[in-house]
Amino acid sequence: MQTEPILIAIVDDHTLFRNGVHALMSEFDELKVVFEADNGKQLQQMLPKHALPQVVLMDINMPEMDGYDATAWLKAKYPQIKVLALSMFEDDKAVLRMIRSGASGYVLKESKPRELLEAIKTIVNKGVYINELVSGKLIRSVAGAGDSPELTAKELEFLKLACSELTYKEIADKMFISPRTVDNYRESLFQKLNLKSRTGLVLYAIQNEIFKF
Incomplete structure (x- = not known):
């Protein structure tokens, strides 16, 4: 059971959006934002200077180093850090590429703050989260509820x-x-x-x- 706040970082090149997410997430006692970054390169620079986040909220389209490359780098260098993709895109190609890069979850930017909180908590506790709009009732299935169905x-x-x-x-x-x-x-x-x-x-x-x- 998680008793200490979950440490998170926010990586997004849109300053107003990033600051807004920071402010919204800071309202939840369950979370603590340890830093923000404009892109993957700045993320690399910030990590040694702060407490390591447990979850990084990662935008996809960013200059210098995008979300795909930043996620792949994190998976190689800091495999203990989970990446939750936070994007406007909901097509399968973007989702699958982020997953192949090492993301553990995917949430649309139009999601409500409470859903984002639940996504972060689900990733920490269960390992995987995908937005309901993207792939339906996935959470219950991938969390291993019940017996696994028999596949041919x-x-x-x-x-x-x-x-x-x-x-x-x-x-x-x-x-x-x-x-x-x-x-x-x-x-x-x-x-x-x-x-x-x-x-x-x-x-x-x-x-x-x-x-x-």
Whole structure:
């Protein structure tokens, strides 16, 4: 049980937004903001000067070093620090690229402060969080609630390939099956895992060690 405040850092090149998030998060007793940074380069400079954050709220599009590169650098140098992507983008490509870079969660900037707080707490306690708007009921699924559903060998093969850069058509070619059969595997997994996006499938695979980047 977390008793001390969760230490967080905010990395975003928009000063007003960053300051606003700082002010909002400072209202929660459960959190403590240890520093802010304009981009990944400044993040690198700030880390040795402050207490290490447990969670970094990371924007994606930033000058000098963007969120993808900054997240990958953090994962290599400070693997104990969790990254929560905080972005305007909700397309699967942006989400998947951040996850491949090492992010543990993804929240849209339009989210309410209370949801952001819960996302931070979920990442610290459970390891993964993704915005409801991005991938449905993912939190409950990846948190391992209940018994894991039984997946067929073909569904597992499809799930691993879904974690790659391949399109669904390319996955069908690689598995020597029709695109319609791939659609069937995808829909079957959505139903079994209570998910509704490819991002959700990827996070489920990572959380359950079916696939590792």
